[in-house]
Amino acid sequence: MGAGDGDDSATASGSTLGYALLSLLTRGPATGYQLSSQVKAPLGHFWTAKHSQIYPELARLAAAGWVSAVEQAGPGPRAKKTYEITPDGLAALRAWLVVPPVAQPRSEITLKAYAANSGDPAAMAALYGQLAERAERMLAEYEQDAARMREAGMDHPAHPRFGNYAVLLMGIESQRTVRSWAAWLAASLHGGERIPYGGPSGARDNGY
Amino acid sequence: MGAGDGDDSATASGSTLGYALLSLLTRGPATGYQLSSQVKAPLGHFWTAKHSQIYPELARLAAAGWVSAVEQAGPGPRAKKTYEITPDGLAALRAWLVVPPVAQPRSEITLKAYAANSGDPAAMAALYGQLAERAERMLAEYEQDAARMREAGMDHPAHPRFGNYAVLLMGIESQRTVRSWAAWLAASLHGGERIPYGGPSGARDNGY
DNA sequence: GCCCACATGTAATCAGTTACATGATTCT
DNA sequence: AGAATCATGTAACTGATTACATGTGGGC
Structure with a gap:
């Protein structure tokens, strides 16, 4: 089954990765190479x-008629292919968008916290201290990106890249959460005493 | 390869799932069936x-000597096996705990937000409104669990199930984030106008 | 000359889900 | 009598990572 067997008008429910690539292609045509860097x-x-x-997923999307490819003689042994989303692809993306997602997140840092008191308290405290610092650095970086986006008007829902801004806002909130939670966990493990968790708001005054 | 080839003292780096099961077994012996419900x-x-x-992962852990199993004649055609973590298993868990995790999370709801303006604004607003409500319900549930845990003294770092409390706190913060972010996104898409994001805490009004 | 960015693919392996398969005990 | 819970496994498949493989053009 899948794609390439002559029948391209079926329900053909794609993979999540396929829809992610279609979403990227709504920003404009791109090569597989460009997509793999835009996915950063x-x-x-x-x-x-x-x-x-x-690359294999783009081939499946092309076989399903959801993207079209034009080949240019590029560097290296093979032809460079620039992909573009088709009306069928856009329709498929739109249908997928309104399906409520059910997938549960996986977080290794939270999993390690579950086993926190099996580890050496000092080492565990150091680990979560480092994670809090890393979140702090990423937060600063994301805040700058967000400020640039607001200057470009991307915080308006009608802007074609409003989605970039929405995703970045979630990134900012996630890093804020990790920063305060990891700091609380590090302090708790370090002191060995009960510390009430204050939430991300308390740490929010070193702002922008 | 992995386990079962006679050599059990090697570095034998396990899978993340293996360590998750070891973490659960630090709470006490359990059968595979019990672990699959505790993982909820x-x-x-x-x-x-x-x-x-x-089940296959438990077999690998047993072959590596990280867990030991005792068989009792249980219901059904096969013997019921109760697993227990071994000193070797605990040492492996401790070593894994202090390795800084690098895996990045995958979030389908954020992925859909990235393509938000390819979808029908009203339908997308409804979707994110529902997600905000679901987060609200889960938040209420988690808060009750957390209150019960505090009553049981599990918020003290020395409590053997302190890890349960730490994980739940992260769950609470995550739901809070989803609730406010999804509500902001729903309102933005619904109104079609720029709305400053206020953050998860109601006590904040300094928009961006 | 060497490294880096550009550019595309395949093979092998690992991780995870869905479906198949069996059967005892307890509750309604 | 039927459903739910307890209990353990295997097979087939999908999703994702790591490693293998190739080759050009530009900057230092």
């Missing part, structure tokens, strides 16, 4: 893929 | 697995 920021904060997964 | 709350908010993945 801000989309990559919440969805990533390697080129080895992207 | 609170751990399941951030890590899940089906029984079809758990």
